[in-house]
Amino acid sequence: MSLAVDDLRVYYRTLHGDVRAVDGVTFDIADGEIMGLAGESGCGKSSLGNSLVYLTGRMRFVGGSVELDGAPLPIWDFEAMNRHRFKEISVIPQYAMSALNPTRKIGAMTADLLGSRGIHYKHLAHEFVRRLELVGLSEEVLGMYPMELSGGMKQRAVMVISTLLDPSLLIADEITSALDVSTQKAVAEMLVEFRDRGFVKSMIVITHDMSILYQVADTILVMYAGHLVEKAPAGVIIDSPRHPYTRLLISSLPEVGVRYAERRLHGIPGTPPALLNPPEGCRFRDRCPLASAKCAHTPPFVEIGDGHRVACWEAAA
Amino acid sequence: MSETSALVELDRCTKVYRVGSFGSKRLTAVRDVAFDLRAGEVVSLIGESGSGKSTIGRMILRLSPITSGAIRFKGEDISGLRGASLKEYHRHAQGVFQDPFSSYNPIYKADRVFKLVRDAYFPSVGSGEWTRKVAGVLDAVSLDPSQVLHRYPHQLSGGQLQRLLVARALLLDIDFLVADEIISMLDASTRIDVLNLLGELKEQGLGILFITHDLSLGNYISDRTVILRRGEIVEMGATQKVFGDPRHAYTRMLLASVPQLRHKWEEHGNGRAAEAGAIVDGEGSVLVEVERDHLVRTEGAS
Numbered sequence: 306m307s308l309a310v311d312d313l314r315v316y317y318r319t320l321h322g323d324v325r326a327v328d329g330v331t332f333d334i335a336d337g338e339i340m341g342l343a344g345e346s347g348c349g350k351s352s353l354g355n356s357l358v359y360l361t362g363r364m365r366f367v368g369g370s371v372e373l374d375g376a377p378l379p380i381w382d383f384e385a386m387n388r389h390r391f392k393e394i395s396v397i398p399q400y401a402m403s404a405l406n407p408t409r410k411i412g413a414m415t416a417d418l419l420g421s422r423g424i425h426y427k428h429l430a431h432e433f434v435r436r437l438e439l440v441g442l443s444e445e446v447l448g449m450y451p452m453e454l455s456g457g458m459k460q461r462a463v464m465v466i467s468t469l470l471d472p473s474l475l476i477a478d479e480i481t482s483a484l485d486v487s488t489q490k491a492v493a494e495m496l497v498e499f500r501d502r503g504f505v506k507s508m509i510v511i512t513h514d515m516s517i518l519y520q521v522a523d524t525i526l527v528m529y530a531g532h533l534v535e536k537a538p539a540g541v542i543i544d545s546p547r548h549p550y551t552r553l554l555i556s557s558l559p560e561v562g563v564r565y566a567e568r569r570l571h572g573i574p575g576t577p578p579a580l581l582n583p584p585e586g587c588r589f590r591d592r593c594p595l596a597s598a599k600c601a602h603t604p605p606f607v608e609i610g611d612g613h614r615v616a617c618w619e620a621a622a
Numbered sequence: 623m624s625e626t627s628a629l630v631e632l633d634r635c636t637k638v639y640r641v642g643s644f645g646s647k648r649l650t651a652v653r654d655v656a657f658d659l660r661a662g663e664v665v666s667l668i669g670e671s672g673s674g675k676s677t678i679g680r681m682i683l684r685l686s687p688i689t690s691g692a693i694r695f696k697g698e699d700i701s702g703l704r705g706a707s708l709k710e711y712h713r714h715a716q717g718v719f720q721d722p723f724s725s726y727n728p729i730y731k732a733d734r735v736f737k738l739v740r741d742a743y744f745p746s747v748g749s750g751e752w753t754r755k756v757a758g759v760l761d762a763v764s765l766d767p768s769q770v771l772h773r774y775p776h777q778l779s780g781g782q783l784q785r786l787l788v789a790r791a792l793l794l795d796i797d798f799l800v801a802d803e804i805i806s807m808l809d810a811s812t813r814i815d816v817l818n819l820l821g822e823l824k825e826q827g828l829g830i831l832f833i834t835h836d837l838s839l840g841n842y843i844s845d846r847t848v849i850l851r852r853g854e855i856v857e858m859g860a861t862q863k864v865f866g867d868p869r870h871a872y873t874r875m876l877l878a879s880v881p882q883l884r885h886k887w888e889e890h891g892n893g894r895a896a897e898a899g900a901i902v903d904g905e906g907s908v909l910v911e912v913e914r915d916h917l918v919r920t921e922g923a924s
Binding site: 346485486487489490493494514515516520543544553554555557558559560561562563564565569570571572573576 | 670779810811812813814815817818821835837838839841842843861862875876877879880881884886887
């Protein structure tokens with residue numbers, strides 16, 4: 306087991322109270338697994354990803370535990386996490402294109418970064434160039450400033466830098482969202498190749514785009530309003546989802562070939578609940594066609610099939 | 623091309639931007655683009671970033687002047703419109719843009735966009751009639767007035783804000799709407815509803831230019847499709863023909879890159895590099911009609 310998260314709760318502190326962005330989340334990721342983390346904006350998927358690496362000042366660790374390769378990960382301790390960041394757990398941030406220091410050349414910036422972890426750039430320079438070439442960037446990039454690279458090139462450079470120390474877990478947060486379709490495909494395929502070549506052991510790929518996840522992920526975990534909804538192998542989530550939210554979400558996605566004139570798709574009426582003092586019970590129940598009195602109690606996230614977990618009284622019954 | 627009367631007609635439109643210090647360099651953003659759009663029709667304009675798709679939308683709305691060529695609205699050239707006649711044009715042609723959150727002034731209530739329309743276009747309409755008119759357009763975009771009126775932009779969702787902007791456009795007697803990436807900022811569960819709204823407006827006779835980078839959305843909603851690459855049209859025609867039988871190598875490459883549900887990229891084979899290599903830049907190339915209502919740029923077509 307690469308990553309094991311148990312009942313993790315991370316809230317945002319505000320003047321009005323706690324915003325429960327990650328509220329009792331339990332899942333694990335196998336060695337070599339690429340897990341897609343999907344959900345709408347504000348569902349807590351980025352908060353979950355960030356909390357595993359970098360708990361910012363406004364985020365408060367409330368409870369739960371995280372284990373990486375069998376050893377506990379002290380995510381509540383900002384200083385202690387420094388030993389794990391970059392080496393064991395690394396991140397490609399949401400705006401990777403602006404993650405590079407504009408005043409430093411790529412090579413010098415990478416040397417700084419490695420230096421901060423007590424590693425001499427010299428030892429890794431050869432491997433760095435080899436991996437840059439693998440993603441289609443030449444050695445000349447080392448002597449260039451970020452502004453000399455295109456968006457797609459910066460994205461690839463950040464991917465290589467983030468995974469240079471062969472981390473056990475990589476968190477890729479919406480890294481394909483701002484790219485054109487052809488670049489998007491190249492970047493997504495690179496993620497799989499990085500796993501296949503052993504640069505990273507396991508991955509969490511966060512995105513709102515289900516069709517990208519179907520292409521690259523082994524399993525998909527769906528979040529809704531701070532809770533886990535469903536986790537299953539990618540094909541099962543797309544073809545036979547069990548949770549009503551996943552079902553409605555998948556059926557609302559336009560595919561190439563579906564046309565308005567022939568088949569009308571429908572969205573999900575309503576909006577997700579506010580996460581400041583959220584209602585008890587299933588958080589989807591206001592929008593759910595199957596909701597019953599039972600749904601006033603929070604459904605457990607139970608296994609209903611091989612690697613298929615769902616948090617719904619109706620679906621699990 | 624103009625067998626029936628076109629609502630909007632672009633005739634060899636070109637846009638050249640001056641870039642660099644003192645405008646020393648020239649960048650051709652749009653080159654010789656010609657297509658037309660009829661009433662009750664959705665035409666999607668698809669291209670990657672930098673293909674000039676937004677520039678075309680802005681030129682049609684007169685937000686940006688054209689360098690050469692002509693744009694005609696109901697047969698009348700709009701490039702020379704000034705003052706009152708330009709205002710009259712905007713009574714019939716409106717736009718909604720990508721980011722609903724930055725389209726509003728955050729310190730005013732969201733429904734101020736309606737008041738601005740009233741002040742500019744309907745100063746003589748009485749309050750009662752105006753309220754009825756607003757209720758009518760809100761109903762047309764399926765918004766509940768009690769949920770959206772007298773609220774600040776931060777209190778509303780992206781889908782609600784975007785629908786308010788469509789409602790604002792509908793307050794005017796519009797015949798034509800430019801929808802520039804209007805749903806790319808919205809969540810999956812609500813974006814389809816905004817798309818269906820465009821479909822309903824189309825059925826009521828509105829002409830819509832739907833600008834997007836997302837091929838599956840363009841395929842879903844549009845009657846005709848125009849594929850742009852670096853400011854030039856590479857392929858256009860009826861949506862089913864362009865998507866069902868793409869002739870240009872670039873269109874095929876785009877279609878093969880679209881992530882689909884239930885079809886993995888590998889199933890398309892690894893033809894991408896080979897096909898991309900076959901795309902020839904078209905200095906002097908022309909659009910050729912390969913079948914009825916399906917035009918393809920000559921180089922790279924098979």
